[in-house]
Amino acid sequence: MLDKIDQFQKEFLQELEGVKNRGEINELRVKYLGRKGVIKSLLKQLPSLTVEEKRRLGGKINQLKKLVEKKLAEQEEKLNQEQPLTSQGEFLPHWPSQFGRLHPIEWMRQRVLNIFHHLGFVEFKGPHIENDWFNFAGLNIPPGHPARDLWDTLYLNQNDKKGNPLLLRTHTSNIQLRALEKYGVPLRVMAFDRCFRREILDPRHSHTFSQFEVLVVDKGINMNHLKWLSDYFLKEILGQVTESRFRPKYYPFVEPGVGVDAKCVFCNGKGCPICSYSGWFEIAGAGMVHPQVLKNAGIDPNEYSGFAWGFGPDRMLMLMTGVNDIRQFYQGDFQFLKGGR
Ligand SMILES: [Zn+2]
Structure with a gap:
């Protein structure tokens, strides 16, 4: 045996x-x-x-x-x-495997916050329903100011306790006075969040969209810092071949204000269909914080200066991924989110 x-x-x-x-x-x-x-x-x-x-x-x-x-x-x-x-698949029924993935906007959010986190910025959250002061008046855009026409604003039919009209914030800049009031100076904050405007919907416009913004206030902050930060960020997100270019631009809460362009990474600035043969993309808006805004936060503009810098992550995503309709980021279409469309 x-x-x-x-x-x-x-x-x-x-x-x-x-x-x-x-x-x-x-x-x-x-x-x-x-x-x-x-x-x-x-x-x-x-x-x-x-x-x-x-x-x-x-x-x-x-x-x-x-x-x-x-x-x-x-x-x-x-x-x-x-x-x-x-x-x-011998013992299991043939169900296709499905893995979750980050929503494109969330993917972008984590990437951008990470870049600025390394530069010492802290995320600051502002409310989506905001009052007129933090969204407009406090940012040097008093009622009746023609600059208000730059934003098609969705107002709520009510005021806050102090009688300020309530609205859906039109930009992330509503964090500026809130952060300065909460933390004082020196300050280095960032916000990546949703904003809302009354837009006629088309492939390039959505009533809901994302914005990213940073605010720096300290002694001796000047345009050089702004230029360095623009270059640094664009190279981090688009690749080392790009660089930034400033154009004069008007925003009521900065002086001077600039539009920030990135050199086209597809043609290296030579001109191609993607950059409409200009060699550059309009990416961001920025400028030195207006002295009146600092005063509104109780800060002496003779002692402190600062800059604000912001861009539209949705547009950047469209550029990076080739998605040609901004609304797809907000519709929850499963096929699109899986990358099928
Ligand atoms: Zn190009």
């Missing part, structure tokens, strides 16, 4: 080597470990033996059983690594 056990062990190891899939592993398991399997049939013969033989052979059979269990488990693990269950 001892020979028989050795023989079974040899056979098992040979058969195991020829195994190619989980079905065959299962067959072996049934053959050796099943209710009518090899091990059970060996054990059945034990009662007819002497006590001494029982002990010796019983131990031997047990060793064989342990070996079979261990080798089958190892082989199964090996197959799992070589052929994941979902692709082999």
Whole structure:
């Protein structure tokens, strides 16, 4: 009987080597470990033996059983690594595997915040429903100021406790006075969040959109810092081949104000269809914080200066990914989010 056990062990190891899939592993398991399997049939013969033989052979059979269990488990693990269950699909119904992924805007948010986090910026959250002071008047845009026409604003039909009209914030700049009031100076904050405007919807305009903005206020801050930061960020996000260019631009809460262009990364500034043959993309808006805004936050503009810098992540994403309709970022279309469209 001892020979028989050795023989079974040899056979098992040979058969195991020829195994190619989980079905065959299962067959072996049934053959050796099943209710009518090899091990059970060996054990059945034990009662007819002497006590001494029982002990010796019983131990031997047990060793064989342990070996079979261990080798089958190892082989199964090996197959799992070589052929994941979902692709082999022998025992599972054929459901396609689906992995979650970050929404493009969230992907962008994490990327941008990370870049500025390394420069010492802290995220600051402002409310989506804002009052007129923080969104407009406090930022040097008093009621009736023609600059208000730059923003098509969605007003709520009510005022806050102090009688300020409530509205859906039109930009992330509503964090400026809030952050200065909360933390004082020196200050280095950033915001990446949703803003809202009354837009006629088209592929380039959505009533809901994202903005990113940073605000720096300290002693001795000047345009050089603004230029350095623009270059640094654009190279980090678009690649080292780009660089920034400033154009004069008007925003009521900065003086001077600039439009920030990035050199086209597709043609290296030579001009191509993607950059409308200009060699540059209009990316960001920025400028030195207007002295009146600092005064509104109770800060002496003779002692402190600062800059604000912001851009539209949606537009940047469109540029980077080739998505040609901004509304797709806000519609929750599953096909689009899976990358199928
Ligand atoms: Zn180009």
